[in-house]
């Protein structure tokens with residue numbers, strides 16, 4: 192709506208401008224007057240003076256006899272009121288009248304020479320009641336004659352605007368009339384109407400200038416009426432012929448045409464499109480309009496308007512084809528740019544997709560990282576990091592794994608990878624990038640208050656470099672619950688080997704004794720050998736893992752407690768496994784190292800008897816293995832409950848000693864139980880006695896070397912002020928002597944020496 196209003200406004204302005212331009216353009220020949228009286232425009236080929244018109248035919252006699260001067264056509268008395276370049280003249284022709292009273296007729300003659308009366312614009316008109324009129328003329332050599340009768344009896348009979356015989360009569364005139372005589376007449380018998388219609392009138396009038404009114408019957412009609420006359424350049428034939436004539440009237444930038452509604456014959460000239468001015472004058476047609484600036488130019492949106500002489504050009508902008516005109520073909524994107532556009536849009540879309548999904552992924556990643564950081568912090572990661580960084584980094588202590596590593600290792604914690612479920616979490620088998628098998632323990636939710644302790648455990652455990660302790664490789668704190676990564680021990684648990692009779696061949700007594708000795712050694716080490724004493728708290732056969740050589744690997748420190756150096760007993764929530772649980776601890780909730788001794792005693796009994804610690808399948812008095820064992824031992828029938836095939840003549844004494852040791856371990860009062868160190872030494876002694884000396888030496892050299900190489904990884908701890916005391920005390924325990932003169936080296940003295948530097 193607004194657009195079209197604006198458009199039409201622009202067009203009006205443009206037309207006004209064009210009009211001004213046209214008026215300013217040449218109309219008359221230079222130096223000739225171009226107006227006369229009320230006729231304000233006399234365009235060439237018309238002219239008022241010699242040299243100002245094309246030839247005599249176009250002479251306008253501007254008579255100064257009148258004031259203002261009046262323009263007459265040639266030498267006639269025909270007054271010219273309008274001249275148009277479209278081949279029209281408006282002249283005043285005389286009216287013929289016949290009045291009753293005066294009884295004299297005034298016929299009117301009208302000759303216009305080379306021009307002709309326009310047959311399309313004019314009508315022969317008779318006005319009056321009881322009237323008739325003639326029109327006579329010549330068309331070429333033909334005589335022409337026609338008449339029109341108009342009658343009415345009462346003034347009421349006539350209708351305003353209607354010229355159809357009642358008081359007014361009109362007929363068309365033929366083509367090519369050049370000379371006419373019109374004559375008005377009255378039927379004398381009709382004198383009665385003279386009351387309201389005193390005269391009859393006849394004239395040729397430009398139809399657009401006449402609208403019959405009943406008042407025309409009574410009032411006097413003007414002496415002259417406007418008549419349209421066609422003019423043209425004649426005598427040279429049609430355009431085709433005239434173009435070759437020397438006198439061809441159309442000048443530069445003008446074209447010849449033969450108007451259809453024209454009876455003058457010959458031709459007319461007009462300026463070419465885009466030019467304005469007088470086509471009959473040399474240089475009359477001028478391009479003094481800038482179509483682009485005027486806003487007439489109608490170019491397509493994708494086209495530039497270029498003003499050229501006489502016209503304008505629409506040039507499609509780059510990448511477009513076509514004529515550029517709004518009403519023409521316009522501008523269409525050419526194939527290449529079309530594909531470019533499609534490609535561009537497509538690419539843009541893809542880019543958008545990529546960018547947005549990238550942003551989304553980044554956002555999610557950030558959230559994940561935030562979460563991981565939260566868990567890391569919550570799980571005491573910074574504390575641990577601090578602890579670990581205190582140790583100068585060259586050593587093989589625990590690593591902090593990131594969660595991706597462990598996810599990859601366990602195939603995203605696949606159910607199929609689960610190798611154990613304990614009270615403290617789930618254990619998965621996994622493979623690190625270097626294809627080393629590891630056991631990954633997913634802890635149960637940790638109590639926030641125990642975080643520090645957990646960290647300590649991890650740090651301490653990571654430093655326990657004991658061949659009979661499952662090695663902690665590291666942990667991951669980025670998950671909600673901490674993940675612990677252990678070395679993978681291949682041969683299952685001791686429990687499985689003792690109690691799964693189906694497929695496990697019974698372990699020979701010597702091996703059992705070794706496993707017991709090794710386990711005791713570990714516990715002894717934990718209780719006194721490690722930096723801070725550790726109470727394992729959950730010693731049982733299912734926490735003793737075995738490798739392919741049936742070497743014991745104590746595991747599951749999930750419940751373990753670190754006991755500060757100056758504290759001998761610790762009050763905790765009672766925790767442990769039924770059957771292995773120290774009854775004193777159960778009663779008092781006072782945790783001491785002796786609780787582990789009791790549990791170890793149970794394991795010893797288990798090893799000897801091959802029976803489950805608690806079994807409801809057995810008769811009531813035998814349900815608790817410990818009670819049954821102690822009872823049998825007291826009754827002297829201990830050999831009856833030992834596992835078939837383990838007892839023979841060679842090891843009877845040994846068995847008895849182990850049984851005795853177990854009994855001591857299982858004493859109700861913790862104080863009366865031996866320490867783990869004593870137990871370990873005793874078992875080791877038994878083991879060695881059992882073998883030939885030669886073999887012993889062999890084994891021990893090998894073992895010592897093995898341990899030496901293992902401990903050579905031991906860390907250069909640097910100055911750990913807080914831990915120095917602990918490690919110093921560890922040095923004291925570093926050499927654990929066993930009877931028989933053999934020494935089991937846990938840490939190489941020289942390495943220990945190094946720590947103090």
Ligand SMILES: *[C@@H]1O[C@H](CO)[C@@H](O)[C@H](O)[C@H]1NC(C)=O
Nearest residue numbers: 239250252253254263265266
């Ligand atoms: C114009 O007309 C008058 C008479 O009406 C005549 O005397 C005069 O000569 C004419 N002028 C020309 C240039 O023909």
Ligand SMILES: *[C@@H]1O[C@H](CO)[C@@H](O)[C@H](O)[C@H]1NC(C)=O
Nearest residue numbers: 229230231272273274275281
């Ligand atoms: C002459 O006639 C043209 C076309 O009919 C008209 O536009 C113009 O206004 C007329 N000029 C005069 C002065 O009457």
Ligand SMILES: *[C@@H]1O[C@H](CO)[C@@H](O)[C@H](O)[C@H]1NC(C)=O
Nearest residue numbers: 327328329331332333334335
């Ligand atoms: C035309 O009319 C005139 C008289 O009005 C007459 O003299 C002449 O012969 C006529 N011409 C023709 C061709 O009839």
Ligand SMILES: *[C@@H]1O[C@H](CO)[C@@H](O)[C@H](O)[C@H]1NC(C)=O
Nearest residue numbers: 351352353399401402403404
């Ligand atoms: C002629 O005049 C009558 C009334 O005088 C009027 O109703 C009519 O519209 C007019 N016709 C033209 C074409 O001017």
Ligand SMILES: *[C@@H]1O[C@H](CO)[C@@H](O)[C@H](O)[C@H]1NC(C)=O
Nearest residue numbers: 344379380381382383384386
């Ligand atoms: C003309 O009028 C007179 C009286 O005024 C009347 O006698 C006569 O009949 C009328 N004629 C016609 C033709 O109506």
Ligand SMILES: *[C@@H]1O[C@H](CO)[C@@H](O)[C@H](O)[C@H]1NC(C)=O
Nearest residue numbers: 403404406407411412413416
């Ligand atoms: C006819 O009457 C009307 C209205 O009175 C007037 O304007 C007009 O000029 C008259 N026509 C002629 C040809 O005189």
Ligand SMILES: *[C@@H]1O[C@H](CO)[C@@H](O)[C@H](O)[C@H]1NC(C)=O
Nearest residue numbers: 246247248305423424425426
């Ligand atoms: C003058 O011009 C008219 C119209 O073009 C033409 O018919 C006539 O022959 C010309 N007269 C002369 C003398 O050239």
Ligand SMILES: *[C@@H]1O[C@H](CO)[C@@H](O)[C@H](O)[C@H]1NC(C)=O
Nearest residue numbers: 426427428432435436437438
């Ligand atoms: C050229 O026009 C004149 C009149 O202007 C005419 O007399 C002459 O015959 C024409 N010449 C040709 C070749 O048509």
Ligand SMILES: *[C@@H]1O[C@H](CO)[C@@H](O)[C@H](O)[C@H]1NC(C)=O
Nearest residue numbers: 427428429430431432433449
């Ligand atoms: C012009 O006139 C010639 C001869 O009279 C005729 O052959 C030709 O067809 C005419 N051209 C046009 C466009 O009327």
